[in-house]
């Protein structure tokens with residue numbers, strides 16, 4: 001359904017591409033994780049899928065949604081694409097909804113023209129029911145400040161579903177919520193996928209969360225895919241030192257009182273381009289050949305050591 005081929009995106013005044021030769025697919029009814037530390041290029045990848053890259057970006061490669069080339073779509077084509085083929089769920093629901101608009105108006109924004117006011121309102125009530133809100137008839141008349149963060153995130157998900165998109169792009173959809181609400185939203189996304197067959201690209205820095213919901217995972221670092229594979233295999237037997245490092249650094253409640261080992265150092269910013277493997281400066285297994293050339297992704301892993 002979604003096919004990204006060798007996508008590179010370079011932002012103005014930077015030393016290396018923010019997205020560097022990324023290939024990624026999402027099939028119908030599949031949930032795919034895009035995981036990595038802050039600044040690795042996850043959000044930018046989602047924005048590229050929506051045709052929403054920052055001005056002045058230089059792009060190469062291809063993004064196809066059901067065969068249609070996203071990067072060459074007209075403005076009208078892109079509007080249709082964002083409503084009906086790929087819809088975004090953002091991290092912070094309070095930032096996504098204007099505080100001055102009623103929930104019903106927000107929800108019917110993209111369908112009002114097509115359906116007319118009355119049918120759009122009925123659809124808004126139906127959508128709020130779909131995402132498990134208790135009193136849809138009342139909620140459509142309410143303003144955002146009258147709902148909790150978790151309820152508002154359900155509204156944002158309902159809005160994403162309004163145009164019956166084929167694909168949902170969920171960018172850290174639970175990060176702004178407390179843990180109990182996080183679990184509820186993850187459950188909702190899982191249920192919706194079973195009911196609607198919508199594919200999902202689930203973006204997160206949280207590996208545990210990815211393991212709960214994703215069929216496959218791509219691990220991204222400094223704009224490149226370091227490793228990819230089925231979730232279960234990736235977590236049981238990580239092959240890239242970065243994936244192992246991320247897994248080891250994930251805190252677990254059972255390890256009470258001990259801090260997990262963090263990966264030393266920080267990811268490179270866009271003004272530096274370490275030669276060869278981008279992760280080499282932080283890698284405990286680094287060898288001379290690591291800095292000689294960028295290791296290609298072979299058989300799901302981009303690491304010289306994994307090929308030995």
Ligand SMILES: Nc1ncnc2c1ncn2[C@@H]1O[C@H](COP(=O)(O)OP(=O)(O)OP(=O)(O)O)[C@@H](O)[C@H]1O
Pocket residue numbers: 011018036037038039040041042043044045054205269270
């Ligand atoms: N509009 C923009 N202008 C300039 N630089 C940008 C812009 N958007 C993203 N970047 C830069 O591109 C890189 C990738 O950012 P991106 O937001 O995709 O990372 P991320 O993995 O989603 O991280 P986070 O979890 O912090 O959002 C970062 O270095 C970021 O500073």
